[in-house]
Amino acid sequence: MKRKLSDLLNTWLLVLLAGANLLVFNAIVQPWTGARLDLTQYKEHSLSAPTRKVLKALPDRVEIIALFSSNTHKLLRPLLPKIQDTLDIYQAESGGKVIVHMEDPRSDKRLSQLYEEFNIRPVPVPLESKYKKEVKSIFFHIVVRMGDQNIKFQMEDLIDVDEVNNELQVKLKDLEAILTRGIRKVSTSFVSLDSVIAQVSSPVKITYYKLPADVTGLPDDKKKEIEEAAQKLRESVEDLIGKFKTKVQFEEKDATADSQLFMVEVEHGSRKVAFPLFTQLQDVSKSGVTEKVNAALKRVLPGFSRTLGLVAPTPQMDPMMMQMGRRPPNEFGLLENLLGEEYNVKQVDLSSGEPPLDVDVLLVVRPEDLSDKAAYAIDQYMMLGGRMVLLLDPGKLDMAALQQNKLMIKSMRSGLEGVLGKWGITMEDKLLADARHIPYPLPREIQPGLMVIDEVPYPYFVRVEKPSGHTMVSSVSEVAFLWPGAFTVRKVGEKTRAQAVLSSSGQSWLVPLDPQAGLDVTPSPDKKDAAPATSSYPIAVAVDGELESAWLGQKSPLEAPSKDPADPNPDEEPATDAKPTADATPAAPRTSPRRDRSPATRFVVVADADFVSEVGVKILEGRFPFSYRFLINALEWVQSDEEEIVTSGKGLPRPLDEISNTKKNVLQYAMWLGAWLFLALIFLTFAILRRRGNR
Amino acid sequence: MTEKDSQINAPEETEEAGVVAQEAADPDATMKIEPKPARKVKTKKAEVSGHHPGPSAWRSFVVVWKKESAGFFYSPVAYIILGGFALLVAWLFFDQFWLRNEASVRPLFASMPLLFLMITPLLTMRSWAEERSTGTADQLFSLPVSLPILALGKAAACLSVLLLALVITLPYPIMAESMGNLDWGPVLGGYIAAILLGSAYVSIGLFLSAMTRTQIEAAFLTFFVAGLLYFIGEPFFLDRMENPQLVLMLTRMGLGSRFSSIARGVLDLRDLLYYVSITAFFVMLNVAVLRHRKWL
Numbered sequence: 007m008k009r010k011l012s013d014l015l016n017t018w019l020l021v022l023l024a025g026a027n028l029l030v031f032n033a034i035v036q037p038w039t040g041a042r043l044d045l046t047q048y049k050e051h052s053l054s055a056p057t058r059k060v061l062k063a064l065p066d067r068v069e070i071i072a073l074f075s076s077n078t079h080k081l082l083r084p085l086l087p088k089i090q091d092t093l094d095i096y097q098a099e100s101g102g103k104v105i106v107h108m109e110d111p112r113s114d115k116r117l118s119q120l121y122e123e124f125n126i127r128p129v130p131v132p133l134e135s136k137y138k139k140e141v142k143s144i145f146f147h148i149v150v151r152m153g154d155q156n157i158k159f160q161m162e163d164l165i166d167v168d169e170v171n172n173e174l175q176v177k178l179k180d181l182e183a184i185l186t187r188g189i190r191k192v193s194t195s196f197v198s199l200d201s202v203i204a205q206v207s208s209p210v211k212i213t214y215y216k217l218p219a220d221v222t223g224l225p226d227d228k229k230k231e232i233e234e235a236a237q238k239l240r241e242s243v244e245d246l247i248g249k250f251k252t253k254v255q256f257e258e259k260d261a262t263a264d265s266q267l268f269m270v271e272v273e274h275g276s277r278k279v280a281f282p283l284f285t286q287l288q289d290v291s292k293s294g295v296t297e298k299v300n301a302a303l304k305r306v307l308p309g310f311s312r313t314l315g316l317v318a319p320t321p322q323m324d325p326m327m328m329q330m331g332r333r334p335p336n337e338f339g340l341l342e343n344l345l346g347e348e349y350n351v352k353q354v355d356l357s358s359g360e361p362p363l364d365v366d367v368l369l370v371v372r373p374e375d376l377s378d379k380a381a382y383a384i385d386q387y388m389m390l391g392g393r394m395v396l397l398l399d400p401g402k403l404d405m406a407a408l409q410q411n412k413l414m415i416k417s418m419r420s421g422l423e424g425v426l427g428k429w430g431i432t433m434e435d436k437l438l439a440d441a442r443h444i445p446y447p448l449p450r451e452i453q454p455g456l457m458v459i460d461e462v463p464y465p466y467f468v469r470v471e472k473p474s475g476h477t478m479v480s481s482v483s484e485v486a487f488l489w490p491g492a493f494t495v496r497k498v499g500e501k502t503r504a505q506a507v508l509s510s511s512g513q514s515w516l517v518p519l520d521p522q523a524g525l526d527v528t529p530s531p532d533k534k535d536a537a538p539a540t541s542s543y544p545i546a547v548a549v550d551g552e553l554e555s556a557w558l559g560q561k562s563p564l565e566a567p568s569k570d571p572a573d574p575n576p577d578e579e580p581a582t583d584a585k586p587t588a589d590a591t592p593a594a595p596r597t598s599p600r601r602d603r604s605p606a607t608r609f610v611v612v613a614d615a616d617f618v619s620e621v622g623v624k625i626l627e628g629r630f631p632f633s634y635r636f637l638i639n640a641l642e643w644v645q646s647d648e649e650e651i652v653t654s655g656k657g658l659p660r661p662l663d664e665i666s667n668t669k670k671n672v673l674q675y676a677m678w679l680g681a682w683l684f685l686a687l688i689f690l691t692f693a694i695l696r697r698r699g700n701r
Numbered sequence: 702m703t704e705k706d707s708q709i710n711a712p713e714e715t716e717e718a719g720v721v722a723q724e725a726a727d728p729d730a731t732m733k734i735e736p737k738p739a740r741k742v743k744t745k746k747a748e749v750s751g752h753h754p755g756p757s758a759w760r761s762f763v764v765v766w767k768k769e770s771a772g773f774f775y776s777p778v779a780y781i782i783l784g785g786f787a788l789l790v791a792w793l794f795f796d797q798f799w800l801r802n803e804a805s806v807r808p809l810f811a812s813m814p815l816l817f818l819m820i821t822p823l824l825t826m827r828s829w830a831e832e833r834s835t836g837t838a839d840q841l842f843s844l845p846v847s848l849p850i851l852a853l854g855k856a857a858a859c860l861s862v863l864l865l866a867l868v869i870t871l872p873y874p875i876m877a878e879s880m881g882n883l884d885w886g887p888v889l890g891g892y893i894a895a896i897l898l899g900s901a902y903v904s905i906g907l908f909l910s911a912m913t914r915t916q917i918e919a920a921f922l923t924f925f926v927a928g929l930l931y932f933i934g935e936p937f938f939l940d941r942m943e944n945p946q947l948v949l950m951l952t953r954m955g956l957g958s959r960f961s962s963i964a965r966g967v968l969d970l971r972d973l974l975y976y977v978s979i980t981a982f983f984v985m986l987n988v989a990v991l992r993h994r995k996w997l
Contacts, residue, residue: 013992014993017988017993020985020989021985021986021989024981024985025982025985028981029978031978032971032974032975032978035970035971035974036953036971038971041969041970041971042968042969043968043969044886044966045886045887045889045966045967045968046884046886046887046966046967047884047885047886048884050966051965051967087949087952087958484882662803662804662877662881663880665880670795670799674795677791677872678787680872681783681787681788681791681869682784682787684868684869685780685787685869688774688779688783688865692771692774695771
């Protein structure tokens, strides 16, 4: 009995000890935030590669001060652990560069400190408890701080509020996107060229392609001016070498082709951009050259805020509206605002023919009748290693017809036909229609003053579902295009690869656009659009590789009198096949530098711009959130040099296919029936087993 | 198990093969352990070399699991529970699925902890309480099967029924995939979370079944204790808490908040360890209670 009692005591002691061990073990592993596996398709609960890159490039420590009242609104309370989780991941993955403080400011001293330091005050929110209802001031703020720079996010920046079935629902926005943007903003204001070059592991190479000594045909005074300009470049680079020693390398090479002459190439890692040393010899100054060198360095080195050059149609002045004192509507104003969250957006004017060398990426939206000079600026921007996304429209809405309740699409030329043709891309002068489309919301008056919206089949709103194959659409499940066109793609060389990223379904067809009359695309419930042919057409094309200038072997628009922009036809140019070789060094070289061949570069061209216009966003009504995400991914892809880019589909809904109520009921009953049949099968199996056992 | 424990169990385990062989001769015996000749040789080798007779323990576990599982399926219990589960899960799932219009099975896993909380007490209540009320407990303890094996066998049987309940739900993600672009990561996470939560509920239920005299008491207590562990981390429970440290601690202790964390598609070592700890702790408590009853 005594032994039994001691055994029993031992058993309970063992259980207690094991329990205490488990408790301690769980407490020990609590700080292990990194021991986790994110199973979601787009790694929705992990920091993305771009965020990790930003954290890695941080020049100094960043503080994230999360100010949240613990006695907060009941809809906000469930968000607090999620916020804490995300902040913990930032701290864990930053390698000590991000310090997180989560606090509930209560004392008067702290409140006044926060107000003075960050201009933060608590927000009044109605709180309801078992015993009372009151309005209380709460904190729901995040401050990102580096040195004396800070950026604050308030409640409206952090949450989305929806009403579902008369009930308020609060959702946390993409916290990673918010925090990373904040970190990038505060850190880039600290980033200087000096600090970045000091940190780079591989040297930056600057190469100047000078005039070979044996070249004849240039007057001596011209040669002297060129030499003076080169000397200013040498002085500017020597200043850099003096500061950074071996981290900056400078080389002068004899140009082996006309297109290399007087070019300055700046290279770091796989990234290479170039700029001409001068456009007008008289204008060369040391400060001007230094500015150009610095701009090129910022484009090839990591850690700087990115600048997007936007070429968008200027809002049309309507005399009637001007008289009423209204500003003309900016069709792409919303796009500009959204892009502003990711980039420093800079409006670019190409009319002078100068390529925009201070932008990281160029976005050209619905170009219309661009001049030769503007087309040449785009051509040269690409020849100098620029990256670009082009949104082209085959036609545009006729506003005059719209006032008569008619939807007409007028034919439109971009002015880039020649340039794109040289790069293997041609846009059909036709509108794309597809059997796979989204309906047109057509209002109908059922009683005087009472309207209903009919959803009318409309083949010109093309829906591309589950696109696959290309990395830039890996996080995009469907995109809708409004009145898009289609491309024809031809191969232009071994070193250039063009790939259709988004294509229409196999049941699409092209409808010609009459250059004068346009095309009537008015939706009607009775109208049945015939499908004369069924095929799939590319809507978005990604081009990767080396490109040739559309002006190869010709005088540029800056040198020659302007051609008729409506009829550029470089395909017929006799010298398009001429390739620059070492022997091709001219006897009398041109002194206005330009490039005929680009380094490895990328661009994307899309046969629609309406999908990101204000009208498009209204029509799509948030049903196709991937459309804008596709554009962001395209911008990311063109700027990357790698095959894979990390694209994000975080927080985006995955809508169900449209299905009738009858089918819904059938599915529901099928599930029930399936479950019951499964149980019947188990019952039968066990009944048989039992009978066999009894035998 | 400690060294002491293995010494206590040692005589039972070494005798096991012989007694089992005797039992096999009785056609009406509830447990039929028929050692295969080849394995018998292995057991002998193990005995000669003085090692723990692993295969026998495993076979005993399989026999207990089979016997307990058969108990569920030879009676209407499992069919009633699983039928009710199928009905409820379809109702709760479709109610939200069409409303959200999203290719996601989140509504399925959102209701899973509560559905498991309802069915697990019904599965575990009879395990030990019935043995005690019918007087078969002493007979069971006299069998040459160690108590941990008995406890684990019964737990595995209850868990098998829960797994069948999960199998019933498999067509839901397949249907969602056919209607949209389903992310399978959270689905996998959801099933892993459901299995872990089910294991924790079952271990709690078995422990409480061993503690109580009647099945009703066992079911009620399981519902209460498992429910408490589930709800302490839920927002509505934490609403009135003022202390943020306490809120954080309770969130981390709650079976429900851990479930949501895995079901959203993140396998966190801390969550897995927490569920394993809870399950292991209650299984150990269960064995301790059985040993207590056996000896007193």
